[in-house]
Amino acid sequence: MAITRRRALLLGAALTVSLTAGACGSSDSSGGSGSAGDAAAPAASAAVSGADIEKALDTGGSITVWAWEPTLKQVVEDFQAKYPKVKVNLVNAGTGNDQYTALQNAVKAGSGVPDVAQVEYYALPQFALAKSVADLGALGAGTLDGTFTPGPWSSVHVGDGIYGLPMDSGPMALFYNKEVFDKYDLEVPATWDEFAAAAEKLHRANPKAYITNDAGDAGFTTSMIWQAGGKPYTVDGTTVGIDFTEPGTRKFTALWQKLIDGKLLAPVTSWSDEWYKGLGDGTIAGLVIGAWMPANLESGVKAGEGKWQVAPMPQWEAGGRATAENGGSSLAIPEAGPNKALAYAFLKYATVDEGVRARVDGGAFPATTAQLQDPRFQDKEFPYFGGQKVNKVLAESASQVVGGWSYLPFQVYANSIFNDTAGKAYTSSTTLQDGLKAWQDASLTYGEEQGFTIKQ
């Protein structure tokens, strides 16, 4: 664990170096390749039109795609079958942070940059601001308004630009182990107060069982603040403000502090083998998590088959209809990528056109409204969930995502220090509110060092 942490910091540092260097490097590399007097990169992108994209598909060529999302394998096969002259080289260059480091390094080194890269929503602003990824507005992405659900669509916007096409989304819902809930006579909580009451009832009835786990998770915390209507991050170009004392954050910390103080949260890190174990044996009886979770339960928690169910995310007010996004990623086109027209053709195929179908069939949760409203999608019965029409619940959540959320342009770094700051609330007497303040201060200090203007 210690090694992992240290490596994460090291990667963070490497990312920092390449981020700053990338910001100035990209302007001189495009100045070098374009003719003198040309405007830099955006102008080069603007030259690509719909006709160019068609032409690129006809003439063919090869592109490299860096992604770890498993259903893309099928998409690539289908795409190559449809456009036989195009060769798509799908590379899993690492997951999340590892891939971002590799991408930043490649951008900085100016060689080995892929044509398409998978970038999670929380990380996209960082790449957009460094101009490491291209503004797809120039390639025609602006016409896709209304194609995607509002949450992911706003997540790929940074300022006036569109820096990726949403590939999947993670509107949140409550996943719970019905067998455990029935055994201890728990109602499915509709509000967070009911959730806290159920947490206590369950843990009192069985000291080994918890309603959910949380050992400090930046993605979960920000999503919860998002649902509570909080807007702690204000970003305007390179002017950044962070305020974890605002009402939305306080709503969340007040509730969660009660759960932490009562030791009602399983002290288990998400995605660890302990976590999978707990989800299978019923000691972790619930998860408030993104809509992509069914596939993970099916493959990683086989012991839970027939026991798990999905319900709407608990609300802050009874009868409320507010959710948030948790996770999810986009496909972006690195500015230094060699074949933008073909890359965009693939992007559109995988996120808007036929590719979406293949991905949904493979278990991915789409970000396109057409797919989400498709009766075939909504009426699909999940044997793992005892035949429940899971997608109905999840698709409804997708339409209720609270608007106006934004991440920091250095969220990758900020998340990497979450456990050293806010995470202390889970292991010591520090309160979550104080922990978040420490996270805020550390993030702001970093932002200032990186040359961002800090709004007090």
Added chain:
Amino acid sequence: MATSTPTAGRSKTIAARGPLVVRRRRSPRGRRSATLTVLTALVLVYTLLPLVWLAINATKTQEGLLGSFGLWFAGDFALFDNIAATFAYGDGIFVRWLLNTLLYVVAGAGGATLLAALGGYGLAKFDFPGRKAVFAVVIGAVAVPGTALAVPTFLMFSKMGLTDTPWAIIIPSLVSPFGLYLMWTFATDAVPEEILESARVDGSGEFRTFFRISLPLLAPGLVTVLLFNVVATWNNYFLPLIMLKDPGWYPLTVGLKSWNQQALTAGGEAVFNLVITGSLLTIVPLIAAFLLLQRYWQSGLAAGSVKE
């Protein structure tokens, strides 16, 4: 038979030979110490426990893994299924990773050992201006961890267009300052000047002398250095992690990590049982290398500790 080091040049010998010298001090009259026994047993348990855990858990299915006590067997004995699945998963990419690792070890560790032998011998047996400076550089290089050099090396290699190729792993592996230092100190004592001089008098060229006369004398040290390099290259993780993007060139370490990472992503498949079985398979060749080479190695450790 005296067990002390020679008086002449004593301090120099001890300092230079430090890592190789093991002085076996038999406790007089075979007296046993309870404290020592307990401490040794503790260390033994501490070092063997992870291995035992690994061996036990490689016999479990994914469900058994998550549903049973970690240090005992689950009901199902799935070791052979797991091994078969490990080799078959992902179109048999494990085999490819195994071959990649072997390539990096043979070319990288083998090459590094040869270079260390040549360099160490040269520095020990030839006097030339700047030897002290070289010594300082080598000692300094020993102190720099490979991880710290990984990012600059990456930038240099990407400028040369070598990233994402096997060269990016092999070339940095060829550099082994510690191995060079070991060979240097070893060669200082293991190859007597007199033999070299008589070889020269008989008209043997320097390279011929090295390969025919010195190399056999250096064998124990060579094996030690080879083992160090093999272990380092076999376990190399950070360098391939940043150098390689194409899973087709991954060594086992990075490949297994990528399998483990699958469990951490939306829609990814959790294959903990394969990661554990793969890890067990990964250490088997290392254990074999140690068992095969240990007697050479042991004689190397003892060499020079006794003045005859």
